[in-house]
Amino acid sequence: MELKPKIYDYIIAGTGAAGLSLLCHILSNDNLKDKSILLIDRDLKDKNDRTWCFWDTGESPFESCLKHTWKKLSFHSPDCSRLLDIKPYAYKMLDSLSFYNYCFNLIKDKTNISFIQDEIRHVDQEKGLVAGLKDSYQAAYIFNSILFKNINQLPGKHYLLQHFKGIFIQTEVPVFNAEEATLMDFRIPQHNDCRFVYVLPVNNTEALIEYTGFSSEALSQECYDRELQAYIQEYLNISKYKITHEEFGIIPMTDAAFDKGSKKLINIGTAGGATKASTGYTFSFIQKQCAKIADNLAAGVHPLAKSSKRLDKYRFYDSIFLRVLSEKKIPAVSVFSAMFSKLPAEVILSFLDEESSLLDDIRLMYTLDKAVFMSAALRNFF
Ligand SMILES: Cc1cc2nc3c(=O)[nH]c(=O)nc-3n(C[C@H](O)[C@H](O)[C@H](O)COP(=O)(O)OP(=O)(O)OC[C@H]3O[C@@H](n4cnc5c(N)ncnc54)[C@H](O)[C@@H]3O)c2cc1C
Numbered sequence: 001m002e003l004k005p006k007i008y009d010y011i012i013a014g015t016g017a018a019g020l021s022l023l024c025h026i027l028s029n030d031n032l033k034d035k036s037i038l039l040i041d042r043d044l045k046d047k048n049d050r051t052w053c054f055w056d057t058g059e060s061p062f063e064s065c066l067k068h069t070w071k072k073l074s075f076h077s078p079d080c081s082r083l084l085d086i087k088p089y090a091y092k093m094l095d096s097l098s099f100y101n102y103c104f105n106l107i108k109d110k111t112n113i114s115f116i117q118d119e120i121r122h123v124d125q126e127k128g129l130v131a132g133l134k135d136s137y138q139a140a141y142i143f144n145s146i147l148f149k150n151i152n153q154l155p156g157k158h159y160l161l162q163h164f165k166g167i168f169i170q171t172e173v174p175v176f177n178a179e180e181a182t183l184m185d186f187r188i189p190q191h192n193d194c195r196f197v198y199v200l201p202v203n204n205t206e207a208l209i210e211y212t213g214f215s216s217e218a219l220s221q222e223c224y225d226r227e228l229q230a231y232i233q234e235y236l237n238i239s240k241y242k243i244t245h246e247e248f249g250i251i252p253m254t255d256a257a258f259d260k261g262s263k264k265l266i267n268i269g270t271a272g273g274a275t276k277a278s279t280g281y282t283f284s285f286i287q288k289q290c291a292k293i294a295d296n297l298a299a300g301v302h303p304l305a306k307s308s309k310r311l312d313k314y315r316f317y318d319s320i321f322l323r324v325l326s327e328k329k330i331p332a333v334s335v336f337s338a339m340f341s342k343l344p345a346e347v348i349l350s351f352l353d354e355e356s357s358l359l360d361d362i363r364l365m366y367t368l369d370k371a372v373f374m375s376a377a378l379r380n381f382f
Contacts, residue, residue, distance in 0.1 A: 007138045009035035013120055013130050014145035015045055017052065017096075018269025018286045020103035022143055023113075024061050025287075025294035027106055032298055038137055039115040040130060045104070048097035050247055051166065051208060053200065054284040055089040055349055061287070065098035068202040070181040075340040077186040077333050084183075084345035091181060093200060093208075094283075120146055125265035141303060143293070144261075145269035157380070158322035160253040161217065162280035165224035166198075166210035168245040175238055176201030184340075186333040188231060194325060194332030197231050206244070209236075214325055214332065218250055251280035255319040266293065266303045277318035279352055313361070314354045316380070323376040330372050338367040 010026070012019040019039065026032045051067075060066075070091045074083045107113045118132035123144055130137045182199035189195070194214040201207035211227045213219065232238050251270075258273030260266070268274065274285040293303045325332055339348055343364060350356045351364050365373070 011139040015041040045100040077337040128264035163218035164212040174204035
């Protein structure tokens with residue numbers, strides 16, 4: 001007699017930031033915590049492969065595994081240097097291994113939730129079927145965070161990359177102030193591009209220093225290393241340090257239309273359009289996306305019903321910003337400088353978080369080069 005394959009309530013295909021965040025949102029809901037869930041990833045998620053930073057005003061679900069939190073952020077450019085009090089926000093750092101461990105720990109005694117390590121080849125949205133190398137798996141809903149298509153094969157207008165290399169450095173003597181982080185330092189050579197450095201101290205001898213560019217192509221590893229070394233010497237005045245951890249990343253910045261999903265397949269995370277096109281920030285948008293999906297599941301409606309369709313005005317703003325960055329009619333540094341020198345941090349952060357009021361949008365637009373942005377807006381519109 002042939003055994004019928006098990007049909008799960010949910011399959012979470014890809015257990016990175018979005019897959020595991022969704023799991024946490026599901027587990028924290030009494031109506032959902034007993035659902036049968038299969039987690040699938042090709043990776044065991046046992047490495048610290050990225051550091052997430054995000055800002056929020058309250059307690060995140062992952063408060064217990066945060067590495068550090070800052071209430072003050074500085075911004076530097078050749079024209080201005082400002083230390084910003086970011087109240088009511090806090091800027092938070094989470095390392096991915098703590099996050100993976102925390103999430104897998106939540107399910108270690110749960111018999112209704114299992115994990116399979118498999119390479120997923122294909123997802124059939126009609127049948128609700130995930131085809132892996134080892135087996136095929138079926139569920140009422142599949143939550144997928146795997147990008148099966150190259151981003152630049154999606155229909156969009158602009159494609160840039162946010163590319164970066166970060167190094168955790170440790171010094172012998174105390175040099176950092178762990179109360180303050182540098183969100184963007186544009187004093188470095190711009191190479192007719194958009195380049196800046198983050199400095200995120202976690203105590204007085206350790207910090208993550210990240211060299212970042214927004215452009216159409218990433219740089220060579222030697223180039224990131226050279227620029228990081230120069231920055232550490234010139235701007236931090238540090239000559240003796242050891243590198244304790246490194247990370248490299250490329251985040252797509254595009255106004256391409258991501259497929260949010262259909263009847264049985266729901267795309268989440270970057271694959272579901274959670275990456276903000278103009279900044280690359282994704283983590284907090286993933287939390288909003290997953291919270292909404294869990295609420296819908298608990299209410300017994302389709303996961304994307306009444307979905308918090310990210311507001312079209314922000315899609316429009318992001319697209320204009322990508323055009324301005326791509327066309328390089330004004331240096332990117334002058335756009336950020338104008339914003340950070342004239343506005344309170346709260347206005348900038350709420351705008352970037354897509355939570356701003358229309359009045360704040362207008363205040364922010366007032367800081368920009370009107371001719372360049374209006375021309376980009378008109379050309380985007382038509
Ligand atoms: C180094 C780095 C640092 C970042 N820092 C920040 C930050 O500070 N703040 C922020 O907001 N955003 C940041 N991002 C952007 C974004 O938050 C992350 O990329 C985030 O991990 C996206 O979540 P996700 O679930 O969509 O993708 P992922 O976390 O990449 O998860 C996808 C999962 O799918 C699995 N997978 C892929 N293909 C297959 C397959 N064929 N079969 C089975 N499994 C598969 C992968 O192993 C992975 O576990 C960063 C990105 C990188 C790369």
